[in-house]
Amino acid sequence: MARTKSPNFEVQRSAILENAAQLFAQKSFPSASIAQLAELCGMSKPLLYHYYRDKSHLLFDIADTHLERLIAMVDEVAEQRLDTEAHLKALIARFMEEYATSRHHHMVLVQDVKFLEDEARRKVAEKERYVVDAFARLIAKLRPELPAEQVKPVTMTLFGMMNWTFTWFRADGPIDSAAMAEIVSQMFLHGVYSPGLPGIAPKQAETPHEHLHLPENGAA
Template structure:
């Protein structure tokens, strides 16, 4: 008879990923060893192998888990049937909030995806492209001229340029947190500096609580 998994197995796998993501983000994937991950988790190396067969498996789980949550977020907002501007504002708010709780995973996705095996890398990149496409669709719905000129995606990438690098300078406990920055990003993107200076921040439409993405 097959031996069942011990109680708390999934929670331990998740805890290992949190530690691995922090180490990969701090030192880089190539420079981090299984020994370092085991030590950070308070486990023996043999016990660590019980949960993940190798470092590559942890990298796949971190990158794919993060981008899966981003894709679910985009799909959830799209399903709410909001007006174009409200949809885009909520997308910005939700993705900034997700990044706030997944800064290590996001850094790993941004910097270490190139170390994945080809099949895994292509799968993760495909999901990333789907996330960008969801934002580009929202941008195009708000400004149809951009879509007609094939500029919705480039403009979307400029938006991600603001969002993706927030994790490099926003610090926990600082004067500005992600909840404060999300509407600033939306105002700057949608209205430029005059909108930001005006300080007008429309209310964020409530999300469907049953479809909320759960950050790790």
């Protein structure tokens, strides 16, 4: 006879998932154990297995729920009907905010998905492609002169900028996630000397004689 779910089943399951993401991120998926997770959750191993059948089930759920949040952000920003550059900047801002508040989930997604079985890994990869393709379409619209084979590498360069920020960025540091997102947006769209970067003054226009080295007082 199947065990009846308690009224707070989903709440407890969510708490276990949060603890698992923290444990996997800190110790890595192969090194973390169900016993360690049960201790972190303050419950017995048999009770933990009532919520999740094994470590792989937990790993998939961490990656899948994180990607579902990212997909929801992609769809929500698309519904705003922004112009292309504003659309891309809004996505960057939303993603950077999510990464800052879900560091452990994102770390597990980036580092540990390779330990999933083939079918589970395929499902995760499909959702990752949905997210990446949304960014790639915007980049292709912004830079239509880019050869098709360069759009994906350029897109993944942007993800490299965003994805690895979580390894050092702290929300309680000197700049918040919104300011960090603006830095990423400006650097990606306009380069490191972008006037939009904090502390970078707009470049002054050169006067026609600046590089002519004319003699003083107009002497010949």
